Amino acid sequence: MSRLTNHLIVISFDCLSSLDFPMLEQLPHFNDFIQNGAYCRYVQTIYPSVTYPCHTTIVTGNYPKNHGIVNNTFLQPGRTSPDWYWHRKHVNGTTLYDEAKKAGMKTAALLWPVTAGADIDYNMPEIFANRKWHHQIPVSLTNGSILYQLDMNRRFGHFRNGLSQPELDDFVLESTVHTIKSKKPHLLLIHFVDLDSQRHYHGFSSEEAKEAVKRHDKRLGRIVQAVKEAGIYDDTTIAILGDHSALDESKAIKLNVLFKKYQLIEVDMKKRLKNWRAFCKSCDGSAYIYLKDPSDKQTKEVVNELLENLLVDEANGVEKIFNQEEATAMGADENCSFMVEARHGFYFNEDIDGSVIHHITEKDVRAKRYTHACHGYSPEKEDYTTLLMLAGKGIRQHTVVPSMHLIDEGPTFARLLGLSLGHTDGKVIEEFFSLSPS
Numbered sequence: 001m002s003r004l005t006n007h008l009i010v011i012s013f014d015c016l017s018s019l020d021f022p023m024l025e026q027l028p029h030f031n032d033f034i035q036n037g038a039y040c041r042y043v044q045t046i047y048p049s050v051t052y053p054c055h056t057t058i059v060t061g062n063y064p065k066n067h068g069i070v071n072n073t074f075l076q077p078g079r080t081s082p083d084w085y086w087h088r089k090h091v092n093g094t095t096l097y098d099e100a101k102k103a104g105m106k107t108a109a110l111l112w113p114v115t116a117g118a119d120i121d122y123n124m125p126e127i128f129a130n131r132k133w134h135h136q137i138p139v140s141l142t143n144g145s146i147l148y149q150l151d152m153n154r155r156f157g158h159f160r161n162g163l164s165q166p167e168l169d170d171f172v173l174e175s176t177v178h179t180i181k182s183k184k185p186h187l188l189l190i191h192f193v194d195l196d197s198q199r200h201y202h203g204f205s206s207e208e209a210k211e212a213v214k215r216h217d218k219r220l221g222r223i224v225q226a227v228k229e230a231g232i233y234d235d236t237t238i239a240i241l242g243d244h245s246a247l248d249e250s251k252a253i254k255l256n257v258l259f260k261k262y263q264l265i266e267v268d269m270k271k272r273l274k275n276w277r278a279f280c281k282s283c284d285g286s287a288y289i290y291l292k293d294p295s296d297k298q299t300k301e302v303v304n305e306l307l308e309n310l311l312v313d314e315a316n317g318v319e320k321i322f323n324q325e326e327a328t329a330m331g332a333d334e335n336c337s338f339m340v341e342a343r344h345g346f347y348f349n350e351d352i353d354g355s356v357i358h359h360i361t362e363k364d365v366r367a368k369r370y371t372h373a374c375h376g377y378s379p380e381k382e383d384y385t386t387l388l389m390l391a392g393k394g395i396r397q398h399t400v401v402p403s404m405h406l407i408d409e410g411p412t413f414a415r416l417l418g419l420s421l422g423h424t425d426g427k428v429i430e431e432f433f434s435l436s437p438s
Contacts, residue, residue, distance in 0.1 A: 037391025063331030
């Protein structure tokens with residue numbers, strides 16, 4: 001298969017929404033892509049629409065049920081901070097970076113989710129210390145490219161302030177610019193989180209979120225300039241994308257409080273989870289309901305009745321209930337017993353204490369116990385699409401694709417590099433391409 005480009009740079013601006021498009025048109029670097037490249041303003045995300053499943057879909061072309069990353073975090077009832085799906089080993093099948101490496105291409109990734117331990121030449125994975133005895137530096141180093149990460153930290157570590165934004169994205173930007181100019185990778189995956197963080201803690205349309213979009217425009221400009229300075233501009237394609245949108249919320253639904261009331265969850269003397277028959281695993285705007293014993297028909301009937309009762313009153317915040325077959329048909333985890341979708345203004349929380357419906361306060365948000373906006377909702381929610389922009393080698397200019405799905409991005413990126421991801425849930429969007437292969 002012929003290559004349409006020699007270098008592909010994929011930039012994920014986490015939580016970039018279709019609703020941001022009017023603002024992007026007013027910003028110089030984003031507008032340059034809109035005017036001179038190709039784009040799809042309405043990209044339907046996946047279910048659940050949370051970051052790790054989304055980014056794995058982007059590089060595999062598959063739904064969560066097939067690639068295996070069904071949530072951000074593992075089902076670990078009782079653990080205060082569950083582990084995340086950080087590692088490549090959890091992904092089923094191949095990925096864009098695997099196929100690029102097999103083809104002899106130089107690969108790089110900066111904080112791209114689910115790449116810890118991946119076979120990537122220059123890899124700074126998104127992973128954090130999640131145990132009291134862990135330290136961030138060795139955790140990062142041992143799960144990525146050691147010498148590369150040491151070099152980036154030596155050069156640009158002063159930009160960073162832990163995991164705080166926008167400083168973390170500033171560090172990622174400087175590392176990206178240096179990587180482009182010094183390594184010239186054939187495939188570069190970059191994940192920026194500034195906008196997502198601002199929306200979570202300040203609201204979807206907050207001034208903080210708008211300022212993050214403006215910062216992203218400047219970051220995009222720096223990346224384009226680095227490509228030019230590296231002397232590979234004419235041989236490079238740049239893809240800009242979001243993984244999901246977000247919705248404001250003011251109430252948290254704590255189904256595990258309800259399950260505890262009906263003795264489906266047991267706690268010890270210190271009110272810590274001791275045992276469970278049913279557990280609500282949050283995906284923010286949606287949630288999985290798991291049974292410890294999936295064949296326990298009695299528990300399943302009790303849970304189903306509890307959920308159906310919640311539907312009666314909109315104040316309970318539950319909009320839809322999906323059974324296992326329906327959730328799987330939407331691409332979600334086939335091992336869940338139910339999946340529930342929150343109404344506008346609500347999201348799901350895993351706490352087992354307090355009231356079933358918690359009204360979120362500013363104090364809650366400042367303490368980062370709750371948020372002002374989140375994602376994870378059904379891709380069928382209104383005004384909930386994300387977007388994709390492409391420009392550079394192999395891309396047909398002044399092209400608008402009316403709509404597509406997140407699952408289509410991986411196969412499309414693979415085609416640009418002359419690669420194949422094999423059988424995928426998504427398809428190649430040929431309309432983006434010019435007809436002159438390299």
